[in-house]
Amino acid sequence: xxxxxxxxxxxxxxxxxxxxxxxxxxxxxxxxxxxxxxxxxxxxxxxxxxxxxxxxxxxxxxxxxxxxxxxxxxxxxxxxxxxxxxxxxxxxxxxxxxxxxxxxxxxxxxxxxxxxxxxxxxxxxxxxxxxxxxxxxxxxxxxxxxxxxxxxxxxxxxxxxxxxxxxxxxxxxxxxxxxxxxxxxxxxxxxxxxxxxxxxxxxxxxxxxxxxxxxxxxxxxxxxxxxxxxxxxxxxxxxxxxxxxxxxxxxxxxxxxxxxxxxxxxxxxxxxxxxxxxxxxxxxxxxxxxxxxxxxxxxxxxxxxxxx
Amino acid sequence: xxxxxxxxxxxxxxxxxxxxxxxxxxxxxxxxxxxxxxxxxxxxxxxxxxxxxxxxxxxxxxxxxxxxxxxxxxxxxxxxxxxxxxxxxxxxxxxxxxxxxxxxxxxxxxxxxxxxxxxxxxxxxxxxxxxxxxxxxxxxxxxxxxxxxxxxxxxxxxxxxxxxxxxxxxxxxxxxxxxxxxxxxxxxxxxxxxxxxxxxxxxxxxxxxxxxxxxxxxxxxxxxxxxxxxxxxxxxxxxxxxxxxxxxxxxxxxxxxxxxxxxxxxxxxxxxxxxxxxxxxxxxxxxxxxxxxxxxxxxxxxxxxxxxxxxxxx
Numbered sequence: 001x002x003x004x005x006x007x008x009x010x011x012x013x014x015x016x017x018x019x020x021x022x023x024x025x026x027x028x029x030x031x032x033x034x035x036x037x038x039x040x041x042x043x044x045x046x047x048x049x050x051x052x053x054x055x056x057x058x059x060x061x062x063x064x065x066x067x068x069x070x071x072x073x074x075x076x077x078x079x080x081x082x083x084x085x086x087x088x089x090x091x092x093x094x095x096x097x098x099x100x101x102x103x104x105x106x107x108x109x110x111x112x113x114x115x116x117x118x119x120x121x122x123x124x125x126x127x128x129x130x131x132x133x134x135x136x137x138x139x140x141x142x143x144x145x146x147x148x149x150x151x152x153x154x155x156x157x158x159x160x161x162x163x164x165x166x167x168x169x170x171x172x173x174x175x176x177x178x179x180x181x182x183x184x185x186x187x188x189x190x191x192x193x194x195x196x197x198x199x200x201x202x203x204x205x206x207x208x209x210x211x212x213x214x215x216x217x218x219x220x221x222x223x224x225x226x227x228x229x230x231x232x233x234x235x236x237x238x239x240x241x242x243x244x245x246x247x248x249x250x251x252x253x254x255x256x257x258x259x260x261x262x263x264x265x266x267x268x269x270x271x272x273x274x275x276x277x278x279x280x281x282x283x284x285x286x287x288x289x290x291x292x293x294x295x296x297x298x299x300x301x302x303x304x305x306x307x308x
Numbered sequence: 309x310x311x312x313x314x315x316x317x318x319x320x321x322x323x324x325x326x327x328x329x330x331x332x333x334x335x336x337x338x339x340x341x342x343x344x345x346x347x348x349x350x351x352x353x354x355x356x357x358x359x360x361x362x363x364x365x366x367x368x369x370x371x372x373x374x375x376x377x378x379x380x381x382x383x384x385x386x387x388x389x390x391x392x393x394x395x396x397x398x399x400x401x402x403x404x405x406x407x408x409x410x411x412x413x414x415x416x417x418x419x420x421x422x423x424x425x426x427x428x429x430x431x432x433x434x435x436x437x438x439x440x441x442x443x444x445x446x447x448x449x450x451x452x453x454x455x456x457x458x459x460x461x462x463x464x465x466x467x468x469x470x471x472x473x474x475x476x477x478x479x480x481x482x483x484x485x486x487x488x489x490x491x492x493x494x495x496x497x498x499x500x501x502x503x504x505x506x507x508x509x510x511x512x513x514x515x516x517x518x519x520x521x522x523x524x525x526x527x528x529x530x531x532x533x534x535x536x537x538x539x540x541x542x543x544x545x546x547x548x549x550x551x552x553x554x555x556x557x558x559x560x561x562x563x564x565x566x567x568x569x570x571x572x573x574x575x576x577x578x579x580x581x582x583x584x585x586x587x588x589x590x591x592x593x594x595x596x597x598x599x600x601x602x603x604x605x606x607x608x609x610x611x612x613x614x615x616x617x618x619x620x621x622x
Contacts, residue, residue, distance in 0.1 A: 054501070054504075054505070073504070074504040074505055075504050075509045075510070076509075078506065078507030091499075092494070092498040092499055092502065092503075093499075095495075095498060099494075102491060103495045103503065104506050106488060106495075106507055107507030107508065111487060111488040111489065112489060113484060113489045113516060115487075116484050116488065116489045117480040117481075118483075119483055119487075123487070126488075127487070130488070148615075150612075
């Protein structure tokens, strides 16, 4: 068996009176693809935010590569080798696709203000290297052609529609299937699905491409482990297939991947190990087959009478 | 399009370079003020334009620089231009100390605190802190600067000193803008959480932006002290900070040519409209309101950065 790369030990996080993550422990094997699933509001994203340092846990430990990273600031965690994508897309909307990826290169570079002002040879060399690295990442996810376009109108490429693109590009932020039905009534959910459909019909604002860009940015940090938060959220079938392939490819590169996903098709196909949480507590762990059969998981997803 | 723009900038620079030959003393002096404010605007632009932090207390750093020079020169007899590095350093140090605790504030909250900052500095100067600032009279009798034994006295001489400084500033800041450092500030402005999540130490860069901006403001404070031969607290009022802020926002936040144009408009135009006396401020206010409605990004917004990646595969 391969070694453990990430280890969560009795992790707890409270928000006021609410215990979002309650005594969760699990290990992630190096080179594995692990899925973190659970019903809405179960605390999946909170677990991610704890791992990446966006939140500080109230209790428990996080060990990465045998190093305790509990409570580290995010940029240090990233430097150590954990990259993430966000549940809601958080691209630098007004910057080019390439610049978005260069943001990821940042923590592997050293040029400061002084070197920049006097453009030293070392700085120039590093800059060229970063560009090359960014280009590689874009090629890897298949966005090489889009390098110079603004990320907000990715796949649009048409400046006349820039106004529309901007409106749409701000729309998807809210539309991400964060907690798809969480707090929504049926009507609202229908409207949501409609809206996503409409965006696709316009055809060119490919939401999936924005997702891929986020992954490219994360890859540019040279991570040992990748944390994906609902990477397939809002993607169509084709795009999801491409994503599954990409995950497999990334794995071949020796990356460890953790992902949160509601798309069970993707989870079952892409992951070999699953952790299920509900109400902040881990309720099951195992391979996809075991999870599918697990009565607790079925109950958590389908609910019982007294719960609803 | 791009080349055309550069041509315009070059023509403008040439015109500016020759302007002392055909302008009278008064207008050269106006251009000197424009130059000072252009550099101040450029230094504030690092904080407001690139990093997107609303900082309306830049006059505080300017004051630290100007007073450092004034004190060094009048009390210790240090030649004015020799005081420049220390003025910049002290302004930077001051920024480091005062910005550290407020750096995590966002938007309008930061704005309010920085307004407080500039007021504290002004009032401290009036109250003659440490007995070295000369109270509300300020410090006078500052020497004229000397370069290689050549004493700078006339407006036309100051013109070349100031605009040479401006040229160096533009050159260095342009490079800064198109570097890892400049990009980090842009990411910070665009989305702080995403920037931190991409491995950028946001707190560090916010502080660095403040310090670099302050160093420059401190150095230009030296030139100001030398030009006026007197520094007094009223030169560093809240209104001065507002003017600098206005220059950046009006001209084009984050854009070097924009900020320079902003300096010309905000400092130069009122001189042009002197005949209208008080009505010029009315005109000016109306122009600002108009801008904020119809062109929020400023007159010359920043151009996207270009990378050689395109040329490899067209």
